[in-house]
Amino acid sequence: MESAEISSDKISHAFLFRPDVRFSSQHQEEDVVLVVRQHIFTQLSWIANGFIFISLLILGNFILPSFFSINQIVIVNFFVVSFVISYFWINILLWYFTVGVVTNERIIDLDFYNLIYKEFSATTIVQVSDLTTKIGGFFGSLLNFGTVNVQTEGFEQNIEFERIPRPSTVVKIINNLMKFGGEEPK
Amino acid sequence: MENVFSLLSNPTNGEFLSLFLKAFAVLFAFLYLLLTVVMTRQTQIMNQTFTTTKSSLLLIISSFQIVLAGILIIISLFLI
Numbered sequence: 001m002e003s004a005e006i007s008s009d010k011i012s013h014a015f016l017f018r019p020d021v022r023f024s025s026q027h028q029e030e031d032v033v034l035v036v037r038q039h040i041f042t043q044l045s046w047i048a049n050g051f052i053f054i055s056l057l058i059l060g061n062f063i064l065p066s067f068f069s070i071n072q073i074v075i076v077n078f079f080v081v082s083f084v085i086s087y088f089w090i091n092i093l094l095w096y097f098t099v100g101v102v103t104n105e106r107i108i109d110l111d112f113y114n115l116i117y118k119e120f121s122a123t124t125i126v127q128v129s130d131l132t133t134k135i136g137g138f139f140g141s142l143l144n145f146g147t148v149n150v151q152t153e154g155f156e157q158n159i160e161f162e163r164i165p166r167p168s169t170v171v172k173i174i175n176n177l178m179k180f181g182g183e184e185p186k
Numbered sequence: 187m188e189n190v191f192s193l194l195s196n197p198t199n200g201e202f203l204s205l206f207l208k209a210f211a212v213l214f215a216f217l218y219l220l221l222t223v224v225m226t227r228q229t230q231i232m233n234q235t236f237t238t239t240k241s242s243l244l245l246i247i248s249s250f251q252i253v254l255a256g257i258l259i260i261i262s263l264f265l266i
Contacts, residue, residue: 022237072207075261079214082254086221089247093225096244097232110236115228118235 039145211262
């Protein structure tokens with residue numbers, strides 16, 4: 001597959017081909033070929049939650065004046081807005097840093113489950129034995145996102161890129177890297 | 187302290203509510219400060235683990251929330 005055929009998703013930043021990124025255990029000769037994040041559609045649940053909080057606050061502003069003074073209502077609003085900002089920000093960070101990275105040497109799965117727990121799994125391209133793509137559900141088919149499962153030989157760990165955009169393209173890129181021993185065809 | 191005792195011995199609804207609100211506001215403001223400090227520290231760690239062109243922007247936004255938490259503490263201590 002020609003590199004020119006693959007374009008990054010510049011708006012959602014969920015599919016980045018040859019991005020300008022580095023990761024902690026990157027080797028000197030190692031080039032990042034692909035970075036994938038969960039499809040932006042899969043993040044709608046926390047975005048909706050945030051807007052529900054804001055709506056409840058707006059609704060509460062009609063009820064609160066019978067209990068609190070104006071000064072107190074302003075402070076309650078300030079508090080709720082701060083917490084909603086943090087709620088949004090934590091989720092943005094978790095989405096932004098939970099990435100799948102494909103380099104010319106390795107496949108890396110970096111997962112942040114919450115602010116204080118992370119998981120780093122990696123395997124070399126030569127160890128990959130099987131690649132599986134799963135695209136399921138109405139929205140998965142419509143918006144072209146799904147899960148890529150990277151299986152390695154023996155009891156080595158398996159890597160999963162969950163709900164990523166363009167899973168078939170990801171598999172093609174990894175297949176090409178496997179075929180050409182980590183070197184991309186020009 | 188004397189005011190607190192007199193409030194508890196001779197309370198009115200408004201004063202109780204105000205005291206209650208202030209206590210919770212101060213408590214939550216300090217907890218929020220703790221959260222934002224952890225968040226900023228974690229953003230630094232995340233940036234070290236995975237560095238992108240937007241790393242510094244992410245850190246600035248996280249740090250801004252510490253300032254926000256500081257403002258909340260001041261507000262809850264002096265404006266309620």
